[in-house]
Amino acid sequence: MKLPVICPEGECCCGNKGCAPGKGLPKVVLIGNPNVGKSSLFNALSGSYTLVSNYPGTSVEISRGKTRIREREYEVIDTPGMYSLLPVSEEERVSQLLVFEEEPLVYLHVLDARNLRRMLSFTLQLLEAGLPLILVLNMMDEAEERGIEIDIPELSRILGIPVIGTVSSEGKGVEDLKTAISEYNSEYYALSIKKFQKLDYGIETEPYIEAVESLLGHAKETGISKRAISLLLLQEDRTALEYLPGAEKSPEYGRAGNGKNYEEILKLIEEASKLSAVPLSYFFTLKRQESVNGIVEQVMEIPERMERENRVRAAVTLTGKGSWKKGHSACTGQEKVKPEKETKHAGPGKKKRTQQRNIDFSEKIDNILIHPVLGIPVLFLVLYFGLYQFVGVFAAGTVVDLLENTVFGEYINPLVTSLFESFVPYPALQDLFVGEYGIFTQAVTYAIALILPIVGAFFLVFSIIEDTGYLPRLSLLLDSMFKKIGLSGRAVIPMVLGFGCSTMATMVTRTLETKRERLIANVLLALAIPCSAQLGIILSILSGNPKALPIWAGVIVLEFILIGYLASRILPGEAPTFILEMPPLRRPKLSNILVKTYSRMHWYFLEVLPLFVVASILIWIGRLTGIFDLALKVMEYPTVWIGLPPNAADVFLFGFFRRDFGAAGLYGMYDSGLLTGLQLVVAAVTLTLFMPCIAQFMMTVKERGLKTALVISGFIFPFAFLTGFIVNTLLTALGVSL
Amino acid sequence: MLMESSHLALKTTTLCAMEPRKTGKISHLETKNPGILQKLVSMGILPGMPVTLLRRSPSYLFEVDQTRYAVDREIANHIYVSY
Numbered sequence A: 001m002k003l004p005v006i007c008p009e010g011e012c013c014c015g016n017k018g019c020a021p022g023k024g025l026p027k028v029v030l031i032g033n034p035n036v037g038k039s040s041l042f043n044a045l046s047g048s049y050t051l052v053s054n055y056p057g058t059s060v061e062i063s064r065g066k067t068r069i070r071e072r073e074y075e076v077i078d079t080p081g082m083y084s085l086l087p088v089s090e091e092e093r094v095s096q097l098l099v100f101e102e103e104p105l106v107y108l109h110v111l112d113a114r115n116l117r118r119m120l121s122f123t124l125q126l127l128e129a130g131l132p133l134i135l136v137l138n139m140m141d142e143a144e145e146r147g148i149e150i151d152i153p154e155l156s157r158i159l160g161i162p163v164i165g166t167v168s169s170e171g172k173g174v175e176d177l178k179t180a181i182s183e184y185n186s187e188y189y190a191l192s193i194k195k196f197q198k199l200d201y202g203i204e205t206e207p208y209i210e211a212v213e214s215l216l217g218h219a220k221e222t223g224i225s226k227r228a229i230s231l232l233l234l235q236e237d238r239t240a241l242e243y244l245p246g247a248e249k250s251p252e253y254g255r256a257g258n259g260k261n262y263e264e265i266l267k268l269i270e271e272a273s274k275l276s277a278v279p280l281s282y283f284f285t286l287k288r289q290e291s292v293n294g295i296v297e298q299v300m301e302i303p304e305r306m307e308r309e310n311r312v313r314a315a316v317t318l319t320g321k322g323s324w325k326k327g328h329s330a331c332t333g334q335e336k337v338k339p340e341k342e343t344k345h346a347g348p349g350k351k352k353r354t355q356q357r358n359i360d361f362s363e364k365i366d367n368i369l370i371h372p373v374l375g376i377p378v379l380f381l382v383l384y385f386g387l388y389q390f391v392g393v394f395a396a397g398t399v400v401d402l403l404e405n406t407v408f409g410e411y412i413n414p415l416v417t418s419l420f421e422s423f424v425p426y427p428a429l430q431d432l433f434v435g436e437y438g439i440f441t442q443a444v445t446y447a448i449a450l451i452l453p454i455v456g457a458f459f460l461v462f463s464i465i466e467d468t469g470y471l472p473r474l475s476l477l478l479d480s481m482f483k484k485i486g487l488s489g490r491a492v493i494p495m496v497l498g499f500g501c502s503t504m505a506t507m508v509t510r511t512l513e514t515k516r517e518r519l520i521a522n523v524l525l526a527l528a529i530p531c532s533a534q535l536g537i538i539l540s541i542l543s544g545n546p547k548a549l550p551i552w553a554g555v556i557v558l559e560f561i562l563i564g565y566l567a568s569r570i571l572p573g574e575a576p577t578f579i580l581e582m583p584p585l586r587r588p589k590l591s592n593i594l595v596k597t598y599s600r601m602h603w604y605f606l607e608v609l610p611l612f613v614v615a616s617i618l619i620w621i622g623r624l625t626g627i628f629d630l631a632l633k634v635m636e637y638p639t640v641w642i643g644l645p646p647n648a649a650d651v652f653l654f655g656f657f658r659r660d661f662g663a664a665g666l667y668g669m670y671d672s673g674l675l676t677g678l679q680l681v682v683a684a685v686t687l688t689l690f691m692p693c694i695a696q697f698m699m700t701v702k703e704r705g706l707k708t709a710l711v712i713s714g715f716i717f718p719f720a721f722l723t724g725f726i727v728n729t730l731l732t733a734l735g736v737s738l
Numbered sequence B: 001m002l003m004e005s006s007h008l009a010l011k012t013t014t015l016c017a018m019e020p021r022k023t024g025k026i027s028h029l030e031t032k033n034p035g036i037l038q039k040l041v042s043m044g045i046l047p048g049m050p051v052t053l054l055r056r057s058p059s060y061l062f063e064v065d066q067t068r069y070a071v072d073r074e075i076a077n078h079i080y081v082s083y
């Protein structure tokens, strides 16, 4: 059933062709700095789910959802975090483009209340751009925990826009926010924010700003004010330049006379930047910060560290002076008040003391996590318990064994097979559905009994790690090592994400600053990072043998370092630099972990199952026509070359479809005891390095272009086998017995 | 500038050379690379802000106002502090 779309007056698209639900509804766009809780607010508002994790740069794409407030529907849009309207990295540009192109009902500028001083500058920039705005002070709980006080009504009065405090991870304040959205009246607020639409940047630069602005007469309509565009132009912003008429190098534009304006603007930009002693973006930011400081002084109180601790102590000893707001309106009778008062007063004191203890405790943990010496063993502990024991031994070993061999192998598959065979007497069809490579006996069994438990376990561990904020700490810990392979510590995050799914991680490389870094990261993701299902299977296969796992891991790590090192040597460009905001450690929320794990499993399953089924069908066709055997014959050459039996060729053939499908094939061979210990290691190494899957290839094409993607794959295929060959030769020559 | 520093006996050094756990103020940023400068200021690492160095290794970790940042040596060398 299709729900009727409720269209607000004037914006209705009903009756028009192409009227999709959500489209044409008034838009509410969430924007703000990275890691302030935009996506968690999006989830709370829209009831959809987009990933929420404790590190900057979680969202690298725009998400759209719908919400209904007081019988009216809205489209809610979540954006990647951005530090200012002038983007530095690619995912920020995604958001900037959205601001240029959309004309929403209202923007919600989400910021971290504790960092009001830093983030209010962006609010002023948005006001300057003439955007309809509601300011959301999120993470009020953390601000309160640190004794920070913010006068929200006063801030609202000064800025002339609605300001709402929220704790989006707990849904607090979301109702107030909804009310503010539904009551938002842009005309009313347009009057009151006038004063911030024209911040004064001083007599030296103002003439330039105005001159550029006046030349923008024929500029394409964008969502933001001409003055803001002019400011962006003076800071030499790429997007703003592209929006200028005449920027399209079409001769028509030139003839129409707009080209002249374009030239003139370029001249002004050059002149202004020559005149200024410092880069204009720096100058403008400093000027804006001056205004911000003026505002923040009036509305925000931050206790000094020492003072905070004293205050906590005072609150604990002088229970009579605790601040308490809630509950006192309920006090009625005298007798009843007294005991209640005491408990009420003890409450905040205790609360403050535990708050302080929590802060101190997380500080201690933090110090261990990023300690140059202690940090490394902690990392190994996380890998050993989280990855090896839980994913490799428990999920990929015990659980898979139970599901694959007992549940499916002994009960479900024989039953389905015999049923199918008695109803469908055609051997060819039997083969398609319940044969050796059948849709049910192979594709569905692999997907449910093998891939799903491994991927589920992995994503569970992963979600916990993500939500604590361990990943940025890992970045800090590994930065100097990553520099040797041409990457900054920032790249640790996409690399680790690659263990979940390289396809998603390929997209997250957007957060890296230089093209060179993004390219190296893409190559390494395609080559050396196994995805979760593959990794789980390999861990489980090799876990029976104490020497096999370290050899496999050693080869892969060496490969990772070697290729990274070579790439950083060969590719031109500057060495990367490392700047990363370090979010506080946070206690993971069970609900988010579960939803996140579920949504990733769901996504993975839907992604994997059709491909497995298609593979089964292709293999079936291939076997009927003889192409499959021909392909196997061809694949046998490299397979035998690296010391594997010829029938291992189908593992690699599967690997062309998906990495995890190949790994599943390997698991099948291992299960039937067809490979020796040495052969298992060689096969595991080759398969880990082997082709990225189709989905990852497509993503690399999208992010880097077809040519680069082809070059990467063309390099990886022979290279994987070469490494397999070397490992096999070396281990045989050394007489290593596995 | 000169008066101020002699009067208050302020030391100005790069963040790299700052003593850990001392609190100072960012005095200025110095870099030839406009990209880095823009990144720093947009992230809120601005002159006049209070700054505390927390750690030098494995990378530099410091606190400006209410936020912590991790940077490498190269970047830390562009940030000047006085305390």
Ligand SMILES: Nc1nc2c(ncn2[C@@H]2O[C@H](COP(=O)(O)OP(=O)(O)OP(=O)(O)O)[C@@H](O)[C@H]2O)c(=O)[nH]1
Residues within 6 Å of the ligand: A033, A034, A035, A036, A037, A038, A039, A040, A041, A051, A052, A053, A054, A055, A056, A057, A058, A059, A060, A079, A080, A081, A082, A138, A139, A140, A141, A142, A166, A167, A168, A169, A170, A467, A586, A592
């Ligand atoms: N204590 C507290 N934590 C919050 C709050 N809102 C969000 N968080 C946590 O902050 C982290 C970041 O939240 P996200 O919603 O992913 O932030 P984002 O703004 O979408 O981040 P990017 O996508 O990286 O720009 C997560 O760990 C959330 O659980 C809040 O109000 N209080």
Ligand SMILES: [Mg+2]
Residues within 6 Å of the ligand: A038, A039, A040, A051, A052, A058, A059, A079, A080, A081
């Ligand atoms: Mg997000």
